Amino acid sequence: MARYIFITGGVVSSLGKGLMAASLGALLQARGFKVRIRKFDPYLNVDPGTMSPYQHGEVYVTDDGAETDLDLGHYERFTGVSARQSDNVTSGRIYQQIIARERRGDYLGATVQVIPHVTDAIKEFALADQDDHDFILCEIGGTVGDIESLPFMEAIRQLRNELEPDRTLSVHVTLVPYIAAAGELKTKPTQHSVRELASLGIKPDLLLCRCEHPLPDSDRRKIAQFCNVRPEAVIPALDASSIYAVPLQYHREGLDTQVLRGFGIDDAPEPELSTWHDILDRYEQPEGEVTIGVVGKYVGLPDAYKSLNEALIHGGMANRVRVNIRWIDAEMFESEDSELAAKLEPLHGILVPGGFGERGSEGKIASVRFARERGVPFLGICLGMQMACIEGARSAGHPGASSTEFGATDEPVVGIITEWMSEEGLQKREAGGDLGGTMRLGAYDAKLTGNSHVSRIYGGATEISERHRHRYEVNVAYRDALESGGLIFSGMSPDGLLPEIVERPEHPWFVGVQFHPELKSKPFDPHPLFAGFVAAALDQSRLV
Numbered sequence: 001m002a003r004y005i006f007i008t009g010g011v012v013s014s015l016g017k018g019l020m021a022a023s024l025g026a027l028l029q030a031r032g033f034k035v036r037i038r039k040f041d042p043y044l045n046v047d048p049g050t051m052s053p054y055q056h057g058e059v060y061v062t063d064d065g066a067e068t069d070l071d072l073g074h075y076e077r078f079t080g081v082s083a084r085q086s087d088n089v090t091s092g093r094i095y096q097q098i099i100a101r102e103r104r105g106d107y108l109g110a111t112v113q114v115i116p117h118v119t120d121a122i123k124e125f126a127l128a129d130q131d132d133h134d135f136i137l138c139e140i141g142g143t144v145g146d147i148e149s150l151p152f153m154e155a156i157r158q159l160r161n162e163l164e165p166d167r168t169l170s171v172h173v174t175l176v177p178y179i180a181a182a183g184e185l186k187t188k189p190t191q192h193s194v195r196e197l198a199s200l201g202i203k204p205d206l207l208l209c210r211c212e213h214p215l216p217d218s219d220r221r222k223i224a225q226f227c228n229v230r231p232e233a234v235i236p237a238l239d240a241s242s243i244y245a246v247p248l249q250y251h252r253e254g255l256d257t258q259v260l261r262g263f264g265i266d267d268a269p270e271p272e273l274s275t276w277h278d279i280l281d282r283y284e285q286p287e288g289e290v291t292i293g294v295v296g297k298y299v300g301l302p303d304a305y306k307s308l309n310e311a312l313i314h315g316g317m318a319n320r321v322r323v324n325i326r327w328i329d330a331e332m333f334e335s336e337d338s339e340l341a342a343k344l345e346p347l348h349g350i351l352v353p354g355g356f357g358e359r360g361s362e363g364k365i366a367s368v369r370f371a372r373e374r375g376v377p378f379l380g381i382c383l384g385m386q387m388a389c390i391e392g393a394r395s396a397g398h399p400g401a402s403s404t405e406f407g408a409t410d411e412p413v414v415g416i417i418t419e420w421m422s423e424e425g426l427q428k429r430e431a432g433g434d435l436g437g438t439m440r441l442g443a444y445d446a447k448l449t450g451n452s453h454v455s456r457i458y459g460g461a462t463e464i465s466e467r468h469r470h471r472y473e474v475n476v477a478y479r480d481a482l483e484s485g486g487l488i489f490s491g492m493s494p495d496g497l498l499p500e501i502v503e504r505p506e507h508p509w510f511v512g513v514q515f516h517p518e519l520k521s522k523p524f525d526p527h528p529l530f531a532g533f534v535a536a537a538l539d540q541s542r543l544v
């Protein structure tokens with residue numbers, strides 16, 4: 001049975017627990033272990049699917065159609081292990097399950113309580129759905145001391161007691177702030193945080209101390225003494241030059257070695273880290289650069305497009321170039337004097353990402369038109385593909401082309417679908433139903449037209465599987481109209497009803513995809529669409 005590593009955070013939020021979990025997962029993997037990483041989110045939403053990207057950053061979608069926390073994206077990008085629904089749970093989901101059981105009468109008249117019912121459900125989740133993993137890393141969202149996270153802490157305490165003593169390890173991520181006026185790092189917040197954790201019955205085995213200045217040995221010993229851990233188990237985590245440097249840096253500081261030591265494993269092989277050295281080298285020593293404009297809606301908050309940002313960087317790594325990303329608010333292009341050409345001309349590629357709602361859509365359509373007319377490499381993702389189709393229809397003699405997402409229209413080039421086939425059979429939904437859980441979500445196959453641009457991009461593949469998250473579809477009834485205007489449907493759902501990919505063969509590089517390729521890109525395996533798009537941008541940069 002797997003060993004469990006529980007990761008909690010203290011002092012403040014945003015300490016990079018997710019990245020730490022992902023990096024530790026990658027390091028254990030590099031030593032030949034099989035890992036899985038899970039996230040416990042204490043908030044009451046059933047999943048982050050209905051939350052604004054401004055609130056919670058991007059919603060990460062798994063192959064099995066779960067809408068999950070963006071940390072699962074870090075885990076998957078760093079370990080290559082496909083995340084599943086069973087890797088992310090929220091308080092909301094736990095309570096939903098418990099209340100449904102209570103209504104069914106499953107508790108046989110018992111009073112339903114946080115302890116034991118909520119904590120049991122959390123433990124069930126932690127222990128469920130494991131294959132032959134060596135380690136399961138469980139990251140607890142929030143900060144120790146939050147009221148919301150108490151049931152999770154209690155569940156960990158119980159699990160640590162119930163599983164054999166050498167089967168669990170508690171890693172606490174804290175902050176060691178630098179006080180400029182005193183010219184010193186301060187260990188007190190860490191001491192308090194560990195005391196808080198101890199008051200919940202959890203004694204950390206290992207402390208990862210985030211700091212902006214190197215942690216002197218004297219401070220390391222002091223933390224060890226006050227917090228009751230071995231000095232080597234106090235791991236300094238200095239701010240890294242980039243996220244790709246983190247696994248190597250944490251290894252140098254002894255993170256994976258000390259974790260294994262904590263479990264009493266002393267015969268593990270040294271990690272094979274050449275992949276991470278190569279990734280870092282490609283990122284830090286680029287041989288050129290390109291500038292890509294992302295014309296979207298949530299451009300004020302980079303976390304809203306986390307996977308996209310990463311996938312573009314991976315595309316750069318594939319071509320050994322640095323990708324400069326210009327985040328452009330699409331709404332800006334909706335006024336007469338928007339200087340659209342001046343803003344878009346310096347770009348080597350234009351990307352219209354996924355999104356929801358009408359705001360900014362005309363600006364996105366105007367950007368598609370610019371890319372089409374000027375021969376600038378274009379990638380449209382999900383809403384971006386829908387905008388490319390509306391633009392294509394308007395330019396091919398359907399001036400009223402629109403999406404029913406933006407209101408009633410006589411030319412629904414994009415519309416809601418209420419029935420489609422999936423592997424589980426016919427799926428149905430109502431046009432006016434609940435917003436939560438009503439989208440086409442998760443992995444779906446697409447058939448590619450032989451000899452198309454995309455089939456070449458995918459290395460000659462004729463069938464692919466990609467992740468979806470959308471409610472609306474390009475209306476296949478407009479296929480002839482769009483194709484006569486040069487926008488070819490080169491990827492379709494296996495039943496031939498849902499357009500998955502469009503492209504313009506006459507254009508240097510113009511592709512729209514209904515799915516989210518960014519969710520599957522990895523630094524060690526850049527997604528072919530991003531590698532191809534950045535390569536086309538590189539060609540474009542030699543022209544302008």
Ligand code: GLN
Pocket residue numbers: 353354355356357381382383384405469470471472473
């Ligand atoms: N709003 C569009 C839809 O629901 C696109 C969604 C997206 O880009 N993820 O179909």
